[in-house]
Amino acid sequence: MASNAPSSTSDAGLVAWLLSLQRHWPGIALCAALAAAATFVAGLHRGPVMLYALLFGTAFHYQSEEPRSAPGIAWSAGTLLRLGVGLLGARITVEQLAGLGTATAALIAGGVATTLLVGLLGARLLALPRSLGVLAGGASAICGASAALALAAVLPRHQRSEREVLTVVVLATLLSTIAMLLYPLLARALALPPQAAGLFVGGSIHDVAQVVVAGYALGQPTGDTAMxxxxxxVALLTLVVAAVALAVARGGRIEAPGKRPPPLLWFLGLFASLVTLRSLGLLPTAAVTLLDNAARGCLLIGVCALGAKTSLPALARCGWRPVVLMVGCALWIAGWMLAAALGRG
Structure with missing residues (x-):
C-alpha cells in the first residue's frame, strides 16, 4: 500500500491539472485568438496594438459571463498578465542603468515619484478613489498599461477595480500614442540636442514600443538615450509596486474596500531575478529575445482578457474626471522631463 501512495498522489495531481486545463483553455484560446487578430490589424494599420487588443476584447464582453469561457478569461486577466510583467525584467541590465549616471537617475526617480504624488493629489481634488490615483500616477510615471496592471495586482479588489484598470489602460495607450506623434516635433522645434531629446522622449512617453518609434525618429543617438x-x-516598477503593496499590507493611505492582497508577489521576484541574471550575463541573446516576446504575448493576451471582462458602456460611465486625472499626470511627467532636457540643452 505504501509503495502505491506516491503513484496515487501523482495520478491525482495529473487529473487535477487536466481538469483545470479543461476548465481554462476555452477562455485562454479566445483571448489568444483576439491577441493574434489585434497584432495583425495593428501591423496592417501601424496602430497601437494594446488599444486594438482592448477594443477587440470588449467586443467579446459577453464571453466573460459564459461558464465555459469565463474561467480562462479570468486567469488570463490575472495570472497571465502578472507573468508578462515579471518577464519584462529580461529587457534590463544594471550596467545599462548605470550608464545613465547618477544625476540622470535622480531626475528620472524624481519624475516618477512626483507623478505618483500628482496622481494621488489629483484623485483627491477630483473626488476619485485613491486606487485610481495610484493607477493613473503609476501608468504615467513608469510604463503605461504594464505598470497599471502590475499596480492593480497589489491594490485591494472592489467592485470598480476592473473598470478603473481598463480606464487607465485605455487612456494611457491613447495619450502615449499622441505623445509619440507630438513629442518628436516638439523636440525638433526646441532644437534639443540628441541626449536632451532622448531624455525628454524616453522620460515622458508611456509605452516602450512608442519610445522606440519616437526616439529613433530623431536619430540613432537620441533613440539610444531614450531607450x-x-x-x-521600467526598472523602478519593482520598487513602486513593492512600496504600494507594503502600504496596502500595513493599512496605509491607499484605501479601497475589499480584500487586501498578500504583500509578497511572485511576479516581482521573477522581474528582479531576470534583471539579475541578465546583468550577470547568464541569459544568452536568444533567451532574452524569447523572454521579451513571451512578455509581449502574455501582456497582449491579458489585455484582451481585461477588455473582455469590462463593457464599453461601463467604461463610458466613468465620466470626464478620470480623463482629466490622466491628462494631468501625463502633462506633469512631460513637463518635468522637458524642463530637465532644456536644462541640459
Missing amino acids: LVKLMR
Missing part, C-alpha cells in the same frame, strides 16, 4: 531612460523607468 536607456525608458529602461530606468
Whole structure:
C-alpha cells in the first residue's frame, strides 16, 4: 500500500491539472485568438496594438459571463498578465542603468515619484478613489498599461477595480500614442540636442514600443538615450509596486474596500531575478529575445482578457474626471522631463 501512495498522489495531481486545463483553455484560446487578430490589424494599420487588443476584447464582453469561457478569461486577466510583467525584467541590465549616471537617475526617480504624488493629489481634488490615483500616477510615471496592471495586482479588489484598470489602460495607450506623434516635433522645434531629446522622449512617453518609434525618429543617438531612460523607468516598477503593496499590507493611505492582497508577489521576484541574471550575463541573446516576446504575448493576451471582462458602456460611465486625472499626470511627467532636457540643452 505504501509503495502505491506516491503513484496515487501523482495520478491525482495529473487529473487535477487536466481538469483545470479543461476548465481554462476555452477562455485562454479566445483571448489568444483576439491577441493574434489585434497584432495583425495593428501591423496592417501601424496602430497601437494594446488599444486594438482592448477594443477587440470588449467586443467579446459577453464571453466573460459564459461558464465555459469565463474561467480562462479570468486567469488570463490575472495570472497571465502578472507573468508578462515579471518577464519584462529580461529587457534590463544594471550596467545599462548605470550608464545613465547618477544625476540622470535622480531626475528620472524624481519624475516618477512626483507623478505618483500628482496622481494621488489629483484623485483627491477630483473626488476619485485613491486606487485610481495610484493607477493613473503609476501608468504615467513608469510604463503605461504594464505598470497599471502590475499596480492593480497589489491594490485591494472592489467592485470598480476592473473598470478603473481598463480606464487607465485605455487612456494611457491613447495619450502615449499622441505623445509619440507630438513629442518628436516638439523636440525638433526646441532644437534639443540628441541626449536632451532622448531624455525628454524616453522620460515622458508611456509605452516602450512608442519610445522606440519616437526616439529613433530623431536619430540613432537620441533613440539610444531614450531607450536607456525608458529602461530606468521600467526598472523602478519593482520598487513602486513593492512600496504600494507594503502600504496596502500595513493599512496605509491607499484605501479601497475589499480584500487586501498578500504583500509578497511572485511576479516581482521573477522581474528582479531576470534583471539579475541578465546583468550577470547568464541569459544568452536568444533567451532574452524569447523572454521579451513571451512578455509581449502574455501582456497582449491579458489585455484582451481585461477588455473582455469590462463593457464599453461601463467604461463610458466613468465620466470626464478620470480623463482629466490622466491628462494631468501625463502633462506633469512631460513637463518635468522637458524642463530637465532644456536644462541640459
